[in-house]
Amino acid sequence: MAKTGVTAPLGFRASGVACGIKKNGERDLALVVSDIPATCAGIFTKNVVKGHSLKWTMKAVSRGTARAVAINSGCANACVGEDGDRDAYEMARMVSRLVGCEAEDVLLGSTGVIGYRLDLEKIKNGLQEAFRLLSGDGGNDAARAVMTTDTFPKESSRAYEYGGHTITIGGMAKGSGMIHPDMATMISVITTDANISREMLDRALRDTAEVSYNRISVDGDTSVCDKVLVLANGLAGNPVIESDGPAYDAFLGALKEVAVELAKMLARDGEGATKLIEINVKNAPDKEMAHLVLNAIAKSPLVKTAIHGCDANWGRIITAAGYSGAGFDPEKVDISLGDVLVCKSGMAVPFDEAAALEVLRAPEVVITLDMNQGAVSDRIWTCDLTCDYIRINGSYRT
Amino acid sequence: MAKTGVTAPLGFRASGVACGIKKNGERDLALVVSDIPATCAGIFTKNVVKGHSLKWTMKAVSRGTARAVAINSGCANACVGEDGDRDAYEMARMVSRLVGCEAEDVLLGSTGVIGYRLDLEKIKNGLQEAFRLLSGDGGNDAARAVMTTDTFPKESSRAYEYGGHTITIGGMAKGSGMIHPDMATMISVITTDANISREMLDRALRDTAEVSYNRISVDGDTSVCDKVLVLANGLAGNPVIESDGPAYDAFLGALKEVAVELAKMLARDGEGATKLIEINVKNAPDKEMAHLVLNAIAKSPLVKTAIHGCDANWGRIITAAGYSGAGFDPEKVDISLGDVLVCKSGMAVPFDEAAALEVLRAPEVVITLDMNQGAVSDRIWTCDLTCDYIRINGSYRT
Numbered sequence: 001m002a003k004t005g006v007t008a009p010l011g012f013r014a015s016g017v018a019c020g021i022k023k024n025g026e027r028d029l030a031l032v033v034s035d036i037p038a039t040c041a042g043i044f045t046k047n048v049v050k051g052h053s054l055k056w057t058m059k060a061v062s063r064g065t066a067r068a069v070a071i072n073s074g075c076a077n078a079c080v081g082e083d084g085d086r087d088a089y090e091m092a093r094m095v096s097r098l099v100g101c102e103a104e105d106v107l108l109g110s111t112g113v114i115g116y117r118l119d120l121e122k123i124k125n126g127l128q129e130a131f132r133l134l135s136g137d138g139g140n141d142a143a144r145a146v147m148t149t150d151t152f153p154k155e156s157s158r159a160y161e162y163g164g165h166t167i168t169i170g171g172m173a174k175g176s177g178m179i180h181p182d183m184a185t186m187i188s189v190i191t192t193d194a195n196i197s198r199e200m201l202d203r204a205l206r207d208t209a210e211v212s213y214n215r216i217s218v219d220g221d222t223s224v225c226d227k228v229l230v231l232a233n234g235l236a237g238n239p240v241i242e243s244d245g246p247a248y249d250a251f252l253g254a255l256k257e258v259a260v261e262l263a264k265m266l267a268r269d270g271e272g273a274t275k276l277i278e279i280n281v282k283n284a285p286d287k288e289m290a291h292l293v294l295n296a297i298a299k300s301p302l303v304k305t306a307i308h309g310c311d312a313n314w315g316r317i318i319t320a321a322g323y324s325g326a327g328f329d330p331e332k333v334d335i336s337l338g339d340v341l342v343c344k345s346g347m348a349v350p351f352d353e354a355a356a357l358e359v360l361r362a363p364e365v366v367i368t369l370d371m372n373q374g375a376v377s378d379r380i381w382t383c384d385l386t387c388d389y390i391r392i393n394g395s396y397r398t
Numbered sequence: 399m400a401k402t403g404v405t406a407p408l409g410f411r412a413s414g415v416a417c418g419i420k421k422n423g424e425r426d427l428a429l430v431v432s433d434i435p436a437t438c439a440g441i442f443t444k445n446v447v448k449g450h451s452l453k454w455t456m457k458a459v460s461r462g463t464a465r466a467v468a469i470n471s472g473c474a475n476a477c478v479g480e481d482g483d484r485d486a487y488e489m490a491r492m493v494s495r496l497v498g499c500e501a502e503d504v505l506l507g508s509t510g511v512i513g514y515r516l517d518l519e520k521i522k523n524g525l526q527e528a529f530r531l532l533s534g535d536g537g538n539d540a541a542r543a544v545m546t547t548d549t550f551p552k553e554s555s556r557a558y559e560y561g562g563h564t565i566t567i568g569g570m571a572k573g574s575g576m577i578h579p580d581m582a583t584m585i586s587v588i589t590t591d592a593n594i595s596r597e598m599l600d601r602a603l604r605d606t607a608e609v610s611y612n613r614i615s616v617d618g619d620t621s622v623c624d625k626v627l628v629l630a631n632g633l634a635g636n637p638v639i640e641s642d643g644p645a646y647d648a649f650l651g652a653l654k655e656v657a658v659e660l661a662k663m664l665a666r667d668g669e670g671a672t673k674l675i676e677i678n679v680k681n682a683p684d685k686e687m688a689h690l691v692l693n694a695i696a697k698s699p700l701v702k703t704a705i706h707g708c709d710a711n712w713g714r715i716i717t718a719a720g721y722s723g724a725g726f727d728p729e730k731v732d733i734s735l736g737d738v739l740v741c742k743s744g745m746a747v748p749f750d751e752a753a754a755l756e757v758l759r760a761p762e763v764v765i766t767l768d769m770n771q772g773a774v775s776d777r778i779w780t781c782d783l784t785c786d787y788i789r790i791n792g793s794y795r796t
Contacts, residue, residue: 049720049728049744079716079728081745114713115746301699301783302791309792315512318477322447330447330477346447347479348513385699387785393700394707 005139005155008170009193011035011235014138016145019126021074021112021119029123030145031130032069032189033099038231040066040107041202043209045226052084053077053110054227056092060104064198066231067101069189070130071109071146072123073174078114087118094124098131107229109187111148111174143172146187149271149392150174156261158254162247165238167194169251171258173228175266188213188228188262194251195234197242204252205230212259216267217298217382230255267381272388276364277307278381285374289326293369296324298382307367308384310360312353314342321369332372338365403537403553406568407591408633409433412536414543417524419472419510419517427521428543428570429528430467430587431497436629438464438505439600441607443624450482451475451508452625454490458502462596464629465499467587468528469507469544470521471572476512485516492522496529505627507585509546509572541570544585547669547790548572554659556652560645563636565592567652571626571660573667586611586626586660592649593632595640602650603628610657614665615696615780628653665779670786674762675705676779683772687724691767694722696780705763706782710754712740719767732768736760 007014014032022028042061044054060066070091077084092106099106110118133141143153157170173188196204205228213228234240241247268276279297284290297303300320306313314335322330335343338359342351359365405412412430420426440459442452451474458464468489475482490504497504508516531539541551555568571586594602603626611626632638639645666674677695682688695701698718704711712733720728733741736757740749757763 045721047717047720048725049716076713079713079741079745081743113711114717115741301787305788305791308788311792313511315474315477318447319445319512322445323443327446343477343513345479347477385788387788389699390703390706390783390785390788393703394709 003136003139005143005157005170005172006032006189006191007136007139008157009168009191011193011233012191013134013136014142015130015133015135016138016141016143017126017130017133020122021072027141027145028072028074029126029130030071030142031095031127031134032142032191033134034067034191034231034233036233036235037065037067037105038233039064039196039198039201040229040231041198041205042227042229043205049079051076051078051110052080052088053091053108055085056088057107057109057227060107061229063104065105066107067105068095068099069107069109069229069231070095070127071111071187072118073146073148074112075110075116075118076112076114077110077118080115080117083117087120090120091118091123094127098127109146109227111146111187139170139172146172146174148174151269154262154265154269156258158257160250160254162250163238165236167236167238167251167254168192169194169254169258171262173262173266175269186213186226186266190228190230190255190258192230192232193234193236194232195236195238195240196232196251197240200241200243200248201230201232204248204255207252208256208259211256212263215380216263217295217380264381267383270383271392272386273383274386275307275384276381277383278364278366278379280366280368280377280379282368282370282377283374284371284376284378285328287376287378289328290376290378292324292326293321294378294380296320297367297369298380301385304382304385307360307365308386310357312337312342312356312360317367317369318343318346328371329373334370334372336368401534401537403541403555403568403570404430404587404589405534405537406555407566407589409591409631410589411532411534412540413528413531413533414536414539414541415524415528415531418520419470425539425543426470426472427524427528428469428540429493429525429532430540430589431532432465432589432629432631434631434633435463435465435503436631437462437594437596437599438627438629439596439603440625440627441603447477449474449476449508450478451486451489451506453483454486455505455507455625458505459627461502463503464505465503466493466497467505467507467627467629468493468525469509469585470516471544471546472510473508473514473516474510474512475508475516478513478515481515485518488518489516489521492525496525507544507625509544509585537568537570544570544572546572549667552660552663552667554656556655558648558652560648561636563634565634565636565649565652566590567592567656569656569660571664573664584611584624584664588626588628588653588656590628590630591632591634592630593634593636593638594630594649595638598639598641598646599628599630602646602653605650606653606657609654610661613778614661615693615778662779665781668781669790670784671781672784673705673782674779675781676762676764676777678764678766678775678777680766680768680775681772682769682774682776683726685774685776687726688774688776690722690724691719692776692778694718695765695767696778699783702780702783705758706784708755708758710735710740710751710758715765715767716741716744726769727771730770732770734766736764
């Protein structure tokens with residue numbers, strides 16, 4: 001085992017165990033612990049329905065420091081009323097007793113089916129085992145334990161030198177349906193040994209989410225448990241980053257690299273997906289319009305099935321842009337699939353079908369819509385829509 | 399053959415022929431002609447990208463009367479520049495010469511692939527044959543000729559007595575992907591022998607669309623060619639309906655019945671669909687919130703795959719409502735599948751899985767979300783999401 005993902009930075013240990021919530025006996029409980037209290041920040045779902053573990057964590061994060069993150073998969077701990085709030089508190093208390101901290105120092109995540117209570121007996125036994133197995137090599141185990149319908153664990157890390165100090169950032173994430181900008185059925189935990197103030201950590205996380213977690217879409221659904229958490233324990237020993245400047249920029253750059261890599265993994269591993277699709281909007285009049293157009297294309301089942309079928313049906317792309325709500329001039333729009341221009345000034349242009357087919361057959365497909373009516377660019381990642389998506393989601397609960 | 403659909407009212411003849419646009423030799427050109435000039439009204443896609451035949455028709459409808467509607471399937475006549483506008487004009491001229499009217503008396507529809515020009519030679523030959531075959535029994539042929547991926551022709555008609563006159567309303571429609579409120583890849587033509595003013599006909603159409611065409615969703619995509627047209631030739635001989643009152647109400651009621659029947663057929667025949675899903679929102683605080691919640695649920699691939707898999711996964715329904723953008727209190731919400739209550743006050747309630755399975759196995763599934771925080775009710779029809787949707791749309795163009 002190697003020091004990957006959340007255990008890449010100094011002073012973080014993790015583990016992932018099977019406590020019996022998942023019927024198939026797979027890992028379903030992850031624990032991440034910082035050796036010392038870490039500065040923390042979080043971003044949470046905008047869904048008005050919020051899971052009980054998520055609500056606990058929103059409150060706990062607002063205190064600004066944390067020691068541990070415990071995440072179970074297989075049960076969302078959502079829509080079960082006050083019992084769910086009590087169960088979240090109990091779960092945090094169990095972790096706090098093991099780790100030796102306050103319950104409020106424990107951040108939680110629960111992902112899975114809605115409407116069922118957590119089995120606290122299983123959680124308790126699982127947490128004891130997870131605590132015993134905590135290790136500086138445990139990042140991969142933790143990443144596996146948070147998976148639901150994910151087909152592979154998602155980890156990323158970066159180390160960089162700044163002012164004589166080596167700063168490391170690591171992260172893990174789980175998808176893989178209910179993915180759409182402004183969080184998704186997505187949980188991501190990022191750890192770092194950087195010494196950074198609460199305020200700047202929070203800002204870095206928000207700036208980062210804008211180009212990573214908030215730029216992926218699998219199916220347009222967003223869940224009630226989505227969150228991304230970041231813990232910074234300062235063990236790298238760098239002078240505290242507490243304002244703008246090159247030290248912050250270096251940190252932000254590395255954080256974005258980790259988050260973008262995780263986000264692209266989430267899109268690539270969208271339920272049933274066979275391809276990663278990157279959609280670029282160029283020269284839009286404003287950010288809002290770029291956002292509307294990107295979202296509409298990324299959500300369109302017709303675009304996603306056409307890409308799956310390697311059909312260069314660009315009419316669906318301009319159609320989706322057209323109904324996005326953005327009030328643009330379609331007669332200025334150029335569309336390319338990879339390097340193949342298929343639409344110029346809103347009109348069909350003759351193109352090499354064989355070249356387009358080659359673009360569409362690749363595991364990564366880049367679509368570019370140049371609006372030619374402004375200077376704003378943006379991008380989003382999504383995946384193709386396949387029969388496996390239907391198979392996976394037709395019987396998720398049962 | 400019988401006087402069905404658009405040929406049910408007095409004074410309308412129709413036909414549908416194969417002119418060679420569709421590669422498989424199926425019918426692809428429909429013609430509907432009123433014996434005398436008819437008052438007309440129309441509703442058109444809100445997509446900023448608009449097909450050339452659609453743009454022609456928007457202008458023609460604004461004149462207030464029409465003699466004929468010609469619709470081809472297999473080619474959308476969209477995104478081909480000024481050539482497309484000229485082709486639409488030529489097509490209207492061809493019809494006008496056959497029928498003996500102005501080009502502007504001819505309404506057009508083109509549905510199919512975007513980015514290809516109409517083959518006017520084929521259209522010309524097809525229109526000549528279609529004109530020769532015009533018949534008072536031709537409604538079904540016309541309904542067949544407008545089909546793209548539809549699996550069955552969609553026709554409906556109603557006759558009612560008012561003040562000693564029999565008034566008949568008939569209609570046809572085609573789907574079946576790219577369906578979402580505010581029109582879809584949907585074309586519908588309604589004919590009636592009612593004598594009604596332009597203003598009241600227009601109002602009746604708009605009121606009707608609100609409870610029919612604008613209340614269906616297949617995949618959330620809306621196309622560039624969507625329209626519904628209504629022609630009223632007055633041959634029923636009733637005193638002109640030119641203001642509110644019982645005569646208008648009787649007409650509106652019958653029109654709504656025809657349109658709702660067509661709209662439900664469109665939803666039921668959504669690409670790959672095996673079930674019609676009716677989603678009801680009750681006791682919402684306002685219309686906007688009801689609309690947001692209905693749309694989000696109807697568009698959610700996770701809800702639609704769960705229903706397909708007969709999985710009573712109501713958590714996906716409340717989740718979709720939660721991310722809809724409606725700012726409601728989730729702790730007041732009740733959810734039922736058919737008559738089976740599965741969620742009360744935002745919380746799971748024990749329910750009879752066998753009874754829920756029976757509800758979900760039926761060809762028509764009714765979902766009710768009672769928000770319990772207002773007095774507005776609304777409903778929408780959609781369908782389940784299946785592998786056949788993917789198969790159909792993965793290779794539509796090729």
